Each structure stands twice: as structure tokens, then as C-alpha cells.
Amino acid sequence: MFFEGSEKKIELQIKPGSISLRALPLQFWHQALSLANAEILSNLSNDYCDAYVLSESSLFVWEHKLLLMTCGNTRLIDTVVFIIEKLGTDHISDVSYQRKSEFLSHLQSTRFEDDIDRLPIALAGKAYRIGHLDTHHHYLFHSNQTQQLQGSASLLMYHIKGEVADYLRQASQTSTQIRRLLALDSLLPEFTFDDHLFEPFGYSINGLFEDKFITIHITPQERSSYVSVETNLDFIQHPFNIFSALLNILNPSSWDTIGLNMQIANLGFPSHRRLASCDLQLNQFNGFNYNHYTQADTEILLAEVL
């Protein structure tokens, strides 16, 4: 029942006044995604963005920006190389590529270091690992940037527990009930949502409001549960903390926050210990931060019989 929830993620910025990503035909995305063994399951659009729920995570396409996340053992880098080649590096101003440490890294068909070696020289940049190899760590590549990127925030939750977690693992679930349990309509009333419930379980949801997005992916598997939340909502403009709310609903044993040009306050987080922290100035325009938390109490581990 193991499924690798940890995502690989690419963000591309198109030069202003250059090509429009939204003008590309749907066939282009089908073809690009097929290289990563991912397909489009559902879509949602507004005036700013086309959002796709994929068989493995999500794709967001704005006029001049692309965000693509894939989980499992997808070869995202194949899709990335295809997209960059088709668009042409002249039209691309910035690339960011990230990978979270996997639960079972030996099952992955590529490593981060191999992936970034395949990016074109025209998009040269710097690669980092944040965090120790023996615990949560995060790989990050940023091409040499010439502008401030839009802020974004990620919350990665591990080992969810409690009533909502139990529901997400049970045999008969509904999207409506999951959405209700996650309280999304009350937390984000302006948003429009598009979701997909996987068999036998697993849940993905994209949300849009003007140029803002949120995407949540739930891998509820008992011994390797993982939930990712990613958004470009401005936490200063929106004083409520959607991350705190979801942490209290899903009650993970540990979690990471990742911010690009955004500080993620831990006000309202469940009682916790902050084990590790990193603030990284990528260049004069952009800053990255990473924090690793566990619940405050010592976790009583159950030995898993193999």
C-alpha cells in the first residue's frame, strides 16, 4: 500500500511581453505530462490561471508562470526538459526546481543531482540541500534571478492522526465530506475548487481565487501518510493562518514549512518543537526559509511487523 507522496516541483517564469503559456494548446500539456507518466484528470480556470488536477499532483498555468508538481516515481525532469526546449530558453527568465526527501528514495528513477544536470546552461543557477541526509531535507535549484519572485508557502505534513486521518483511510469516502472535514469552504470562502478522489484512497484539490491558488495533496496511507499544501496566498494580507487550521485538523507527527519571499508564522500551530531552521538568501531579490517541526510530546512508536 506504499505510495510516495513527496513531490518534485518546477516553477518557470516567462519574460514579460514574451509568449503566453495559457495560449499553448491542451495537447502541449498532455504531451509534456506524458513524459512524466502523469495525466490530466480534471481542470478549473479563471481569468488568471488554468489549474489541472493530475494523476500525480497538479499543474498551474498562468500567462507568464508555470507551477508543476508531481509525486510518486514520476520523471518530472523529462517533462521540464521538454517544456524548456519547446518554449526556448530565450523566453524564460527564471527556473526553480525542488525535491523533498522521499520516504523510499531507492525507488526513485532519478536523483536531484542528475535532474539539475539536465537543465540547459542558459538557465544556470545554484543548487542546495537544506537539512541532513538522515532526516527531512529539501533540494532546491534556482536559476540566477534578476527579479523578485512572487511569494509562496508550502506546508508538508507527515503521519497524520485522528478522526479526519481515519476518515481519509476508510473504504468509502466522498469528496464532499473530505472538503467539509478540511473546512476549505469556510477557510477560503472566495476560492473555487476542483478536486479528485483516488481509489482506494488519496485526495487532490486545487483552488483558485483571482491570481491566487492553493493545492492540497493527501496520501493517507497508514504507515507513510503525507499531506502537502502549497499556496501563493499572502499570509500578511490574509491574517488567518490556513496552515495552522490544517495542522490542527490533520494532526501530523511532524511537519515542514517552506517559504519563498514569505515568512510563515507558527502562531496557532499545534503544541510543537521546532527542530531545525534555515534562512537562505538566494540573491539580492529572493529569500528562502525552511523549518522542521514535530509535536511537543515524545512520540510512542509502534514496531511495524514486516
Place this chain on the structure above:
Amino acid sequence: MFFEGSEKKIELQIKPGSISLRALPLQFWHQALSLANAEILSNLSNDYCDAYVLSESSLFVWEHKLLLMTCGNTRLIDTVVFIIEKLGTDHISDVSYQRKSEFLSHLQSTRFEDDIDRLPIALAGKAYRIGHLDTHHHYLFHSNQTQQLQGSASLLMYHIKGEVADYLRQASQTSTQIRRLLALDSLLPEFTFDDHLFEPFGYSINGLFEDKFITIHITPQERSSYVSVETNLDFIQHPFNIFSALLNILNPSSWDTIGLNMQIANLGFPSHRRLASCDLQLNQFNGFNYNHYTQADTEILLAEVL
């Protein structure tokens, strides 16, 4: 400069009144170890035990007990299968096989699950994983036991820091100075030691006192440092805590303790948080415990440029 310090470990018990392991010729151990690509670098004997420092960790041979640990990408299971076949399962009362989660598991040529599948049916038992896949975890196989095994205790330290750690990484070191920095002669005055200093660095030491042993293996590499300590010293008979002393000397960011029929008090440990704990009753005779600690302060991570 990466080296996988995490060990695989086998313990074999020979039935009382059966064959003597110490009577086996040295050639037998050479042949067995060559299957794991390990070789004997040095040896030390007393009335109870033959202790060997290996190119990858250590081998201890008592009359009716064997303890073999190997690190790196060794195929310990090949050696184990060879030894069991040569000795014959009729002479073996108990087998315990353990693997610590590796820093870079994708570089390993075998997985724990594959390893234990190769153990003979005559030595059937139970296999467990203790700890989550995304952080420190420990694999454990114990054959069905009919007796209480001798107690043992392990301390696994990650990311050592400070003056002693710096010395262990510097270009010119001496065994004498390392032994002095670890304070082994004053901590364990009755013990006789045998050590080996690796090039460019890395240090292994075995110690014996009557039927008691201690073995310490140091992988000091800056970004993936790891130190293991294993002993059958009885912490109740010996009220001082060698683990506390070594923790204070080597100052790791995080550490695990593992006890078999032995509780490992954390009195004197550096200021810490106990993140996770497991007590596992293997059967009516034997109990296993695991604890995962980090230092009390939030660790400020440095981004490693790749």
C-alpha cells in the same frame, strides 16, 4: 567524501555444548568476510573473545556467540548466509539481524527485506521496522528465541560538532590522541584496546575486558558524520554512563539508543529532546527498546551548496 557509516549487524548464538566458534580457523573468517568485501585489519584476544577490527567495522567471536557489524555498502547478508551454512542450523540457537536506516539508502546493494528472505527457514522469526521511513528508523529480525539473550546497548550519534569532531576531520591525526580525546582509558580502565585509523580519516576501536566488549566506529565526514558505540557492559553494574560521557565529548545533533534486555538511562545526556520511543517485547524472554533524541535547541541548518 561521503561514506555510509550506518551498520548492518548480525548476532549468532551457538547451542551450549555444541561447536566452538573460537576453534574455527582464521581462514574461515577471512573467507566469510571476503563475501561482504570486508577484511581483517587488526586483532585482539583475551580468554573469552577474539576481537577483529575490520576494513568496515568489527567482528567479535566468543566460544558460543558471534557479533559482526559492517558499514559502507557491504553485503553482510552474503557473509551471514555463508557462516550459517558452514556451521549448520542445528548448532545455532538464535539469530538477530539488524540494519539502521542509511544516509543514502539508494546506494545500498540490498534491502533489509531481501536480506532476511535469505535466512534459512530453520531460523524463522519475526521482522520489524521501528521508526518512520522519513526519519531515523531501525530494522530488526529476531529468530524465535528460547532463552534470554545477553543484554547489549548501542548509541548511534549523528552530526558531531566541536573540538573533538574538528580534530577527527583534520588532516593529521594519531590514534593515541583520538583515544585520549575519547577518554577511553579513564572511562574503561580495565579494558584492553585495539584500534585502527583510516585514511584520510575515520577511526575504529575494539575493547575487551573479560567477556565484556565495546566497539566504537567513527565516520567524521563533515556533512554525514556518524559514530556508533556498541557494548555488552551492564549499565547497572557499571553505574557511570559511558554513553553520556561520549555524547558530551562528541556533541552530536541527534542520537539514538538501542537496548536489548537493557534499559539505557539518559542521565547525564546533553540537554535534549526525546522525539520518539519504542519498547518492544520480542517474546517472553527478551525485550528491545529504541529512543531517538535531538539536542534541545533548534538547529540552525546551513544550506549545502551542491
